[in-house]
Each structure stands twice: as C-alpha cells, then as structure tokens.
Amino acid sequence: xRWQSLAANIASDxxxxxxxxxxxxxxxxxxxxxxxxxxxxxxxxxxxxxAPHFRNTTVFHGFNSVVTSxxxxxxxxxxxxxxxxxxxxxxxxxxxxxxxxxxEAVADSEIVTILAKDxxxxxxxxxxxxxxxxxxxxxxxxxxxxxxxxxxxSGHTIAAxxxxxxxxxxxxxxRWVPYVAYGLAGLVGFSRLTLLAHFPSDVFIGGALGxxxxxxxxxxQ
Numbered sequence: 001x002r003w004q005s006l007a008a009n010i011a012s013d014x015x016x017x018x019x020x021x022x023x024x025x026x027x028x029x030x031x032x033x034x035x036x037x038x039x040x041x042x043x044x045x046x047x048x049x050x051a052p053h054f055r056n057t058t059v060f061h062g063f064n065s066v067v068t069s070x071x072x073x074x075x076x077x078x079x080x081x082x083x084x085x086x087x088x089x090x091x092x093x094x095x096x097x098x099x100x101x102x103x104e105a106v107a108d109s110e111i112v113t114i115l116a117k118d119x120x121x122x123x124x125x126x127x128x129x130x131x132x133x134x135x136x137x138x139x140x141x142x143x144x145x146x147x148x149x150x151x152x153x154s155g156h157t158i159a160a161x162x163x164x165x166x167x168x169x170x171x172x173x174x175r176w177v178p179y180v181a182y183g184l185a186g187l188v189g190f191s192r193l194t195l196l197a198h199f200p201s202d203v204f205i206g207g208a209l210g211x212x213x214x215x216x217x218x219x220x221q
Contacts, residue, residue, distance in 0.1 A: 001100045006107075013108045013217040020216075036208045043201035048134045051125045051199050060194035067191040072156050075184070076106070076163060083167075098170045105162035105218045109210055113158055117150030124151045126196035137199070154198040154206035160185035161210025162218070169219055185210070 001009060024033050043050075054060065080102040087095025123137040137151070164181035171177040189207055192198040198206075215221050 001097050001104065003100070006100065006104055009104055009218075010107050010111075013104065013213070014111060016217045016220075017108065017112060017213060020212075036205070040201050040205045040208075043199075043204055047137070047199040047201050051134050051193075051196070054194050055125065055128075055130070055196055064191070064194050067187065067194075069156065069195065069197065072160070072188045072191060076156075076159055076188075079163060079167075080106075094170075098166065101170070101218055102163045102166045105166050105210075105214045106159045108213050108217055109158040109162040110155065112209065112213065113153060113155040113206075116153060117155070120150045120152045122151040122199075122202070124197055125199060134199075151198055152202045152205065153209055154189065154192045154202045156192055157185070157189040157198075157203050157206030158210040158213070160188040161207045162214040163210075165211045165214030166218060169215060169221060 020029075024030055080099040083102075084096050084099035087093065087097075087099065121139045123134075123140050125134055128134050161182075164185035167181040168178035185207070189203045192203050192206075193200060
C-alpha cells in the first residue's frame with residue numbers, strides 16, 4: 001500500500017463491500033452473517049426500551065465529559081498518525097503500511113456509513129424530548145441529504161473497529177495489541193450510547209461492519 005494507490009485501493013474495497021451479499025448467496029460467511037443480522041434485528045426491536053435508560057441516569061456524566069465525540073475523533077486520528085510517524089522515524093515500512101491501511105479502512109467505513117445513514121435517516125436518541133418514547137425512529141431524521149445525518153450505523157463505532165481490526169490483524173504476535181485496540185474501540189462504541197448519540201443496534205452493527213471491512217475488504221483475510 002502506498003499513498004499513490006489509496007484511491008484505487010478504496011475503489012477496489014468498495015466493490016468487495018457492496019458485492020459481499022453475492023458471496024453469502026454462494027454459501028460463504030453464511031452463519032456469521034445470519035448471526036449478525038439476527039442480533040441486529042433483536043436489538044432494533046428493543047432499542048426503544050433500552051436507549052432511554054442512558055437518558056434517565058446520571059451515572060455516566062463523568063465518563064461523557066471525558067470520552068466526548070471530539071475526543072474519540074482525535075483519538076482515531078492520532079493512533080494511525082502516530083504509528084505512521086513512528087514507522088517513518090524508525091524506517092519501518094510495515095508500521096507505515098499498517099497506518100495507511102488503517103486510514104484506508106476508515107475511508108471505506110465512512111463511505112458505507114454516509115450512504116446507509118442517508119437512506120435510513122434514523123433519528124438519534126438525543127433528538128427525543130424527556131419523557132417521550134423513542135419509537136418510529138426510521139426515515140424521520142432531520143437535516144440535509146448527502147451528509148450522513150441518520151443514526152444507523154454508528155459512524156464513530158464503525159471507524160473505531162475498522163482501525164482496531166487492521167491494527168490487531170497486522171500485529172497478532174504482540175498479544176497486547178488486539179486487547180488494547182478492541183478495548184478502545186469498544187469504549188468508543190459504549191460512549192455513543194451514553195452520549196445518546198446512537199441506539200444499541202446502531203453501535204452493534206457499526207462494530208460488526210467495521211470489523212468486517214477491516215478484515216475482509218482492506219486486509220482481504
């Protein structure tokens with residue numbers, strides 16, 4: 001992977017991503033796909049009951065003041081950038097390539113996220129007033145088109161897990177790397193719930209898609 005090839009790589013990745021259902025039809029990845037679909041459907045059915053719990057508690061106020069949207073954005077930028085800088089200083093091409101692959105995974109994830117959000121236009125939990133139910137969230141979001149204003153999937157979560165997957169799969173022999181990478185990605189996903197930015201199903205499918213894009217589209221493993 002090189003800077004000059006990123007655009008072509010992303011285009012190739014998108015082809016693999018959007019043609020993934022054809023692989024399922026041929027019998028590949030059937031059971032994992034069915035499991036993810038079933039879990040997502042179950043969470044969607046219970047979102048209106050589970051999401052209000054995060055609105056009706058003050059337990060996470062301290063957590064939310066630290067793990068903000070801006071903080072997670074900065075963290076997801078700093079991690080690959082720091083790895084690239086370290087690789088450049090140490091003349092370690094493997095580290096530089098890993099950082100570029102992580103950036104490629106984020107780009108792929110965000111393309112999928114923007115398109116999905118503009119289609120489903122799902123409202124965010126924070127858009128509901130106190131004491132109001134959170135049902136009928138689909139196709140009712142406000143805002144302009146072509147900007148990913150919906151809630152499904154979680155953009156922060158899909159990006160975090162795409163980065164984590166690239167890091168973890170590229171450094172499997174460094175035992176601490178997968179734990180730290182996936183642990184931080186999980187923290188990002190949880191913060192989207194406590195901040196009322198997303199429903200549980202948004203976060204779950206974001207994590208599943210981020211992992212899948214990082215492993216199967218970018219790394220082709």
